Amino acid sequence: MSNTNKRVVIGMDPHKRSVTIEVMDAGETVLDGGRFGTDEAGFAAMRDYVSRFGDRVWAIEGCNGIGRHVAVRLVALGEDVVDVPPKLSARARVFSTGQGRKTDATDAHSVALVGTRMSGLRPVVNNEQREELRVLVDRRGWLGEEHTRKVAQLHHLLLELIPGGAKKDLSAAQAKALLAKVRPRDAAGKARRRVAAELIADLERIYLRRKAADKELTELIRASGSSLLDLNGIGPTGAARLLVDVEDITRFPNRDHFASWNGTAPIDASSGDHVRHRLSRQGNRQINRTLHIMATVQLRRPSEGRSYFDRKTAAGKTNMEAMRCLKRRLSDLVYKTMLDDLVITQRTGPGGQRGNDSESSATGSQPHTGSSDKPLPGPARPEPKPVLPAAS
Numbered sequence: 331m332s333n334t335n336k337r338v339v340i341g342m343d344p345h346k347r348s349v350t351i352e353v354m355d356a357g358e359t360v361l362d363g364g365r366f367g368t369d370e371a372g373f374a375a376m377r378d379y380v381s382r383f384g385d386r387v388w389a390i391e392g393c394n395g396i397g398r399h400v401a402v403r404l405v406a407l408g409e410d411v412v413d414v415p416p417k418l419s420a421r422a423r424v425f426s427t428g429q430g431r432k433t434d435a436t437d438a439h440s441v442a443l444v445g446t447r448m449s450g451l452r453p454v455v456n457n458e459q460r461e462e463l464r465v466l467v468d469r470r471g472w473l474g475e476e477h478t479r480k481v482a483q484l485h486h487l488l489l490e491l492i493p494g495g496a497k498k499d500l501s502a503a504q505a506k507a508l509l510a511k512v513r514p515r516d517a518a519g520k521a522r523r524r525v526a527a528e529l530i531a532d533l534e535r536i537y538l539r540r541k542a543a544d545k546e547l548t549e550l551i552r553a554s555g556s557s558l559l560d561l562n563g564i565g566p567t568g569a570a571r572l573l574v575d576v577e578d579i580t581r582f583p584n585r586d587h588f589a590s591w592n593g594t595a596p597i598d599a600s601s602g603d604h605v606r607h608r609l610s611r612q613g614n615r616q617i618n619r620t621l622h623i624m625a626t627v628q629l630r631r632p633s634e635g636r637s638y639f640d641r642k643t644a645a646g647k648t649n650m651e652a653m654r655c656l657k658r659r660l661s662d663l664v665y666k667t668m669l670d671d672l673v674i675t676q677r678t679g680p681g682g683q684r685g686n687d688s689e690s691s692a693t694g695s696q697p698h699t700g701s702s703d704k705p706l707p708g709p710a711r712p713e714p715k716p717v718l719p720a721a722s
Contacts, residue, residue, distance in 0.1 A: 336355055336383070336385065337355070337356055337385045337386075337387075338353050338354060338355050338356075338361060338383045338385065338386050338387075339353075339354050339355075339386070339387055339388075339389050339442050339445040339446045340352070340353050340354075340380055340383070340386055340387070340388045340389065340442070340445075341353075341354060341389050341414075341438045341439065341440070341441035341442025341443070341444075341445055342388060342389065342390045342391065342397065342400065342438060342441060343391060343434050343435075343437035343438040343441060344368075344390060344391060344392065344396055344397040344399075344400050345368075345396065345434075346368070346396070346399075347367060347368055347369075348365060348366065348367050348368060348372070349365070349366055349368060349376070349400055350363070350364070350365045350434035350435060350437070350438045351363055351364060351365075351366070351376065351380070351438055352435070352438040352439050352441075352442045353380065353383060353386075353442075354439075354442040354443070354445075354446050355446075356446060358443065358446055358447075360439070360442075361383075362379075362380075363435070363438065364376075364379060365434065366379070368399070368400060373400075373403065377407070386409075386410070387410040387411070387412060387445065388401075388404055388409055388410065388411045388412070389411075389412050389414050389441050389442060389444065389445025389446075389451070390404075390411060390412070390413065390414065390441070390454075391414045391415075391416055391419050391437065391441045392413075392414075392415075392416050393411070393413035393414075393452075393454050394413065394575070395416075397413075401413070401454045402454070402456070402461075405454050405455065405456045406456060410453070411453065411454040412445060412451040412452065412453050412454065413451060413452045413453075413454055414441050414444045414445060414451060418444045418448070419437065419440045419441045419444055420440070422440040422441075422443045422444050422447075423436055423437065423439075423440035426439065426440060426443060450581075452577070452578070452581060457577075459550070459553075459554060460573070460574060460577065462550065463547070463550050463551075463554075463570050463573060463574055464574045466543065466546060466547055466550070466570070467547060467567060467570035467571055467574055469543060470540065470543040470544070470547060470566070470567050470570070471567065473536055473539055473540050473543060474540070474567075476536055477533065477536045477537075477540070480529050480532050480533055480536070481500065481533065483529055484496075484500070484505055484526060484529045484530065484533070485500070487522050487525060487526040487529070488505070488508065488509075488526060490522055491509075491512050491514065491519065491522055491523060491526065492508060492512060496508055502530050502533040502534045502537060505526075505530050505533070506530050509523065509526055509527060509530065543566075544565070544566045544567070547566035547567065547569075547570045548566045550570070551566065551569050551570060551573065554573065554675075555671060555674065555675040555678075556569060556573060556668075556671050557667060557670075557671055558572055558573070558664070558667060558668070558671075561624070561663065561664070561667060562624075562627065562628055562633055562634075562635070563623065563624030563625065563626070563627035563628050563635070563660075564620070564624050564664075565623075567620075568620040568623060568624065571616055571617065571620055572617060572620060572664065572668070575614055575616060575617055576617075576668065579665065579668040579669055579672060580669075580672065582665070585661070585662045585665040585666070588661060588664075588665045589658055589661045589662070589665075590610075590613065591613055591614060591617075592613045592614050592617040592618050592621065592661055593610045593611070593612055593613025593614065593615065593617075593618040594610070594613070594618065594621060594654070594657045594658045594660075594661040595610060595658065595661075596609065596610060596654065596658075597609070597610045597612075609654065618657075621657045621660050621661055621664070622657060624657075624660050625653060625656045625657050625660055628656075628660075629656075635656055635659075635660070638655075638656055638659060639652050639653070639655075639656050642655050642656070
């Protein structure tokens with residue numbers, strides 16, 4: 331029996347070397363399913379297996395993570411693909427099975443349920459500029475992690491070579507100067523000195539690579555028409571991470587939803603007459619870290635962020651509470667900046683020039699004054715009928 335006229339969702343639980351799929355129609359009837367490899371033969375077999383479902387959309391869990399390698403291959407072949415956040419599929423699994431037990435088949439079923447029931451799931455698109463930026467910012471992050479590891483190893487050796495060790499913030503040039511004064515006589519000491527010299531040489535190479543990576547990221551960010559680099563406290567890595575992870579700023583209805591997504595909106599923990607909020611540990615932690623670095627940079631010297639922080643502490647908030655408020659204000663500023671950039675880009679194309687009407691302060695030009703204390707936004711209004719993405 332032909333299924334070419336029936337709109338279906340293909341839920342996928344992806345792994346590195348295999349995927350499990352389940353085909354579900356709009357009435358949540360399971361039509362088919364199976365497990366396939368992700369190599370060329372397995373991928374071709376999967377596409378041939380679902381080819382009888384002409385009107386189809388793929389719902390893949392974690393398209394910014396483990397599911398990305400399969401999603402981009404399908405998009406490149408003209409397939410419709412939407413991203414299902416792991417939290418949504420986990421909730422669907424608990425509600426549909428009554429417990430959180432995981433198997434590949436139940437995961438694929440829960441992903442298919444989310445794809446069938448929910449509208450507004452983010453479509454995966456083929457954006458070569460964004461993919462290039464993703465690869466380069468990931469590489470820049472790995473260089474930073476490698477630098478941190480090698481500095482820790484160098485400190486360990488210097489502590490055994492120099493009484494008291496070296497200062498915490500140690501550059502390669504400073505470490506080289508310290509090591510030049512060390513002349514161990516025993517074999518173990520000579521080995522430590524040789525390995526320390528090798529680590530210093532590694533750090534010098536990493537520094538050059540990081541510098542080149544920052545330059546390349548800066549050029550790509552400027553070419554995209556983004557003005558995030560003009561904000562105080564955001565460097566090439568932070569701006570690139572925002573562009574890659576946010577992708578489309580319009581998917582957030584307002585700045586409160588954006589703050590909820592990045593974890594800077596406090597969670598309402600009120601009970602009875604006792605009104606209080608607590609720190610959110612949820613949200614995109616990489617973007618939260620970018621905002622934290624942005625806040626830290628602004629606190630180091632006189633700035634709008636420093637003034638805002640001081641006003642909060644003068645009003646009775648602790649340093650940590652004031653820091654959380656500042657991060658929320660910076661989240662609002664980033665949201666506004668990305669919206670403004672989108673308007674300018676649509677008007678002038680990538681690389682369009684920003685006028686003088688934008689604000690680059692910590693608080694931006696938002697009219698409301700208490701947004702930093704707002705909790706997570708309320709639930710979205712239920713829609714009467716889910717709408718699946720239209721086939722291309």
